[in-house]
Amino acid sequence: MTNTILAKNEIAKYLNSGLNILTFDEINSTNDYAKKLAEKRPDTAILIVADHQTAGYGRFKRDFYSPSNTGIYMSLLLPINKIETDLPTLKACVSTVKALRLNFPNADLKIKWINDILLNNKKISGILAESINDGKNGIAYVILGIGVNLNTTDFPLEIQDIASSITDSVTVNRNKIIADIVNEFFKINHAENFLAEYIRFCGTIGKRVELVNGNQHIVGTAEKIKSDGSLVIKDDKKNLHCFNSGEITKVYLK
Numbered sequence: 001m002t003n004t005i006l007a008k009n010e011i012a013k014y015l016n017s018g019l020n021i022l023t024f025d026e027i028n029s030t031n032d033y034a035k036k037l038a039e040k041r042p043d044t045a046i047l048i049v050a051d052h053q054t055a056g057y058g059r060f061k062r063d064f065y066s067p068s069n070t071g072i073y074m075s076l077l078l079p080i081n082k083i084e085t086d087l088p089t090l091k092a093c094v095s096t097v098k099a100l101r102l103n104f105p106n107a108d109l110k111i112k113w114i115n116d117i118l119l120n121n122k123k124i125s126g127i128l129a130e131s132i133n134d135g136k137n138g139i140a141y142v143i144l145g146i147g148v149n150l151n152t153t154d155f156p157l158e159i160q161d162i163a164s165s166i167t168d169s170v171t172v173n174r175n176k177i178i179a180d181i182v183n184e185f186f187k188i189n190h191a192e193n194f195l196a197e198y199i200r201f202c203g204t205i206g207k208r209v210e211l212v213n214g215n216q217h218i219v220g221t222a223e224k225i226k227s228d229g230s231l232v233i234k235d236d237k238k239n240l241h242c243f244n245s246g247e248i249t250k251v252y253l254k
Helices: 008-014 030-038 088-103 174-188 194-201
Strands: 020-024 046-050 071-079 109-112 116-119 122-133 139-149 208-213 216-225 231-235 240-243 247-252
Touching: 008 020, 008 174, 020 030, 030 046, 030 071, 030 122, 030 139, 046 174, 071 174, 088 109, 088 116, 088 122, 088 139, 088 174, 088 194, 109 194, 139 174, 194 216, 208 231, 216 240
Parallel strands: 020 046
Antiparallel strands: 046 071, 071 139, 109 116, 116 122, 122 139, 208 216, 208 247, 216 231, 231 240
16 A cells, blocks of 8 residues: 555644644553543643554444554543533534545445444444543543554455455545544534534434444444433334443344
């Protein structure tokens, strides 16, 4: 692949506002690095980007395959006192979809509740939101980790059936796409209609799904997403179940 080299100045060139940017050729995890930065109590947002992660992870600490030169692996460290945000995972999903659509307008991207982005029913992107406490039973920082498979081709055997990339183009401007994601996030962070956009992009609604949440296992139809981002599922006995966490382990396509 001949994707553009990650460069701080190039990312900054496409940003709508100033932002502290850190780039790495290799790192264990951009989210873990953001946690270390949070210990220094920065008062501005920081963007961490890596060409390759040796220990990238998603929800439930699952590995996120992060080979060099073929993807985007980034984290936003957001101080709550400066950049207040609610439902950050959902907002990051919407901003990532919108940014990718700007660059790949023919890609029919869908969100799988709550934090995956799919293309042709295969995962091409995942979002992980983590919080840092302020030591007083509050939250001081939110960390948004975003991983995107741009033109990765050689996936490990265990994920070949469920993972894919957004394009087979050999050249992608990663710096611009990273900036587009950040721009879209700050644009919708205080927007009142972002949830409507999340619902519009969400391919889960109306589908028959299986959801696991701890010891709970529910099969039914995904009815709607409530204002707090929770998912309502109607089981086969017409009972409604509301979840603000959990994982959809299967989506029935028919």
